[in-house]
Ligand code: V55
């Protein structure tokens with residue numbers, strides 16, 4: 001009999017879902033544009049069994065992958081667990097064997113030394129496979145259409161690093177899958193690797209470097225010639241793990257760094273720039289402008305993660321926690337290590353930034369993301385939503401410096417959006433935004449389709465689920481041409 005803890009992270013809107021299944025030809029309101037031909041994969045944490053520790057992190061749930069397969073104006077839905085080594089061992093035992101988030105000291109003896117990953121952070125198609133990613137473990141390979149798990153890979157031994165972060169990016173120029181892994185030589189280590197995998201799935205190179213201090217390196221920036229790493233003080237150490245504290249805590253006494261490494265160069269060539277303390281997690285995009293590098297990220301003055309509390313036990317500040325899209329600029333021609341400028345690009349509280357990914361690493365104009373507008377009615381609070389309440393999708397035109405949005409209404413919160421180009425050669429931004437919208441009152445989720453450059457017009461179509469999908473992390477579109485041929 002499964003008894004999940006009676007905590008906000010496991011009850012109400014965050015009750016575990018644990019449903020695997022298929023819907024052939026989803027119920028649709030409106031018309032699915034016929035150009036939408038491909039797949040949208042996304043993932044959420046969903047503990048298969050009650051966690052060993054009542055106060056475990058939301059981020060520690062087993063990865064549950066959802067697939068929305070668009071073809072012929074229809075959408076098919078499929079949902080399966082990512083069958084990590086952890087998932088299989090616990091399935092066989094009928095209970096949890098792995099302990100707290102990123103704390104191997106809390107595991108059952110029977111699983112010591114096993115890969116602890118949950119594959120719950122991002123899913124992306126590359127070289128005909130679905131990469132299911134979690135930043136503390138290697139890449140888990142799944143089939144993009146059947147969602148069957150093949151297992152972990154180190155790419156024929158060519159990736160020496162032990163970890164594969166969740167925010168790998170496909171360079172639109174080379175088609176390479178570019179990613180990093182931190183804690184690369186073991187839990188809490190300050191080694192990081194950067195590597196690129198070609199369109200056929202072959203590792204081109206991997207290089208290692210040291211960071212100024214160990215921290216959660218959740219995302220990074222890619223430009224045509226450089227890779228950019230932000231070092232933000234969400235940090236941890238063995239004393240915390242021995243004391244059973246959360247792996248990470250926020251340290252407001254440490255500076256923030258931006259590392260710039262030439263792609264293909266040795267990791268020891270990385271150059272560090274430095275600024276005052278702040279919080280930043282996701283990166284919208286980065287690009288070169290002469291000798292300058294622009295790095296667009298959602299910056300907050302203070303810690304945005306209440307579940308990774310202040311390392312010196314300061315109380316959580318919900319105002320300082322609000323992130324805003326911000327442009328960090330450094331100049332490679334400068335002699336010092338200071339930033340050239342830090343420019344706030346919006347007054348909207350926003351996170352989960354996305355772009356037209358044909359412009360990754362390039363000068364770009366359009367960005368989208370989730371927005372929390374606290375002035376709109378929030379009937380969904382009756383559903384006990386916790387954390388940020390993302391009730392709008394925002395669009396930023398970074399050239400015209402305008403912004404517009406779509407509000408999901410008083411009952412719903414929104415999951416990370418994803419941009420889909422109208423066609424391979426459509427101009428930047430010409431296409432669709434797709435996103436899961438979770439109605440916390442009726443308890444259903446809809447996958448909405450919007451015109452990316454006309455969000456205020458509202459959804460063109462809603463593919464309707466008969467359940468509500470648990471709040472998740474990240475997902476990606478893959479054009480049908482990138483998928484293995486259906487058997
Ligand atoms: C994040 C999510 C994770 C994680 C670390 O910022 C960072 C998001 C779903 O797991 O382990």
Ligand code: FE
Nearest residue numbers: 166218282474
């Ligand atoms: Fe993320």
